[in-house]
Amino acid sequence: MLEIIDLTFYYGNIKALDRVTFKIKDGSFVLIVGANASGKTTLLKILCGLLPIQKGKIMFDKKELSQNDLRYLCGYVFHNPLNQIVGTTVEEDIAFGLENIGMERNRMIKEVEKTLKSFGLYELKEKDPATLSAGQLQKLATASVTVLKPKYLFLDEPTSMLDEQDSKQIKQCLKDLNDSGITILVSTHDLEQFLDTSNWIIHLNNGKIDFEGEIKEFLEKDFPDVERPGCFN
Numbered sequence: 001m002l003e004i005i006d007l008t009f010y011y012g013n014i015k016a017l018d019r020v021t022f023k024i025k026d027g028s029f030v031l032i033v034g035a036n037a038s039g040k041t042t043l044l045k046i047l048c049g050l051l052p053i054q055k056g057k058i059m060f061d062k063k064e065l066s067q068n069d070l071r072y073l074c075g076y077v078f079h080n081p082l083n084q085i086v087g088t089t090v091e092e093d094i095a096f097g098l099e100n101i102g103m104e105r106n107r108m109i110k111e112v113e114k115t116l117k118s119f120g121l122y123e124l125k126e127k128d129p130a131t132l133s134a135g136q137l138q139k140l141a142t143a144s145v146t147v148l149k150p151k152y153l154f155l156d157e158p159t160s161m162l163d164e165q166d167s168k169q170i171k172q173c174l175k176d177l178n179d180s181g182i183t184i185l186v187s188t189h190d191l192e193q194f195l196d197t198s199n200w201i202i203h204l205n206n207g208k209i210d211f212e213g214e215i216k217e218f219l220e221k222d223f224p225d226v227e228r229p230g231c232f233n
């Protein structure tokens with residue numbers, strides 16, 4: 001379990017997070033929702049070690065984690081997948097992280113192949129990422145992070161740039177990853193998209209959590225900044 005305790009974060013004098021406290025249970029699929037500028041991206045970036053822990057604590061199994069510990073434990077998929085694609089082919093992009101951690105070559109080839117297949121990217125392995133569709137890019141970015149086997153996977157609005165069919169595929173990928181034991185946290189404006197995959201929701205309002213609980217309970221309340229799924233209107 002990851003325990004986030006009193007996390008406060010400032011950009012200069014802008015307070016982006018204000019004493020955020022919650023727990024992420026292992027195996028869960030958590031949604032983070034809230035208006036623009038409510039702090040969702042900032043929270044995810046701290047949790048994956050991209051931004052420093054300025055105030056507060058993050059604990060894992062009762063041990064306090066450093067920013068560096070979080071980089072190993074947690075993977076992050078950016079809102080725009082192009083921000084994290086580094087390979088000149090799909091295959092190279094997936095191998096990049098494994099090369100960085102010094103994985104032995106034969107093992108690396110096997111891991112890359114397994115990941116290409118499980119994300120349905122095998123046929124595209126020699127393609128230049130620049131030629132992929134938005135959905136394929138999102139899958140590639142997710143694959144390149146999950147090949148490193150993070151315990152927790154955080155994704156910033158993974159379906160916001162995708163059409164309905166690509167969104168469905170990404171959602172299925174995330175569901176499969178979650179079923180395989182990876183704990184997932186997704187920030188989204190599209191609650192409807194994740195209604196049947198997620199079991200817990202956190203609502204951020206001006207950097208503070210003002211709701212945490214089951215989605216069913218969340219939908220019984222009225223949060224004007226969150227569009228209610230059609231089936232609940």
Ligand SMILES: Nc1ncnc2c1ncn2[C@@H]1O[C@H](COP(=O)(O)OP(=O)(O)OP(=O)(O)O)[C@@H](O)[C@H]1O
Nearest residue numbers: 011014015016034035036037038039040041042043
């Ligand atoms: N690099 C930055 N420098 C200064 N202020 C920033 C920076 N990044 C975010 N902020 C500010 O921090 C606050 C929280 O922003 P954040 O991007 O975390 O919100 P968000 O909920 O992810 O928004 P969105 O849904 O629009 O992506 C906002 O007031 C934002 O303007």
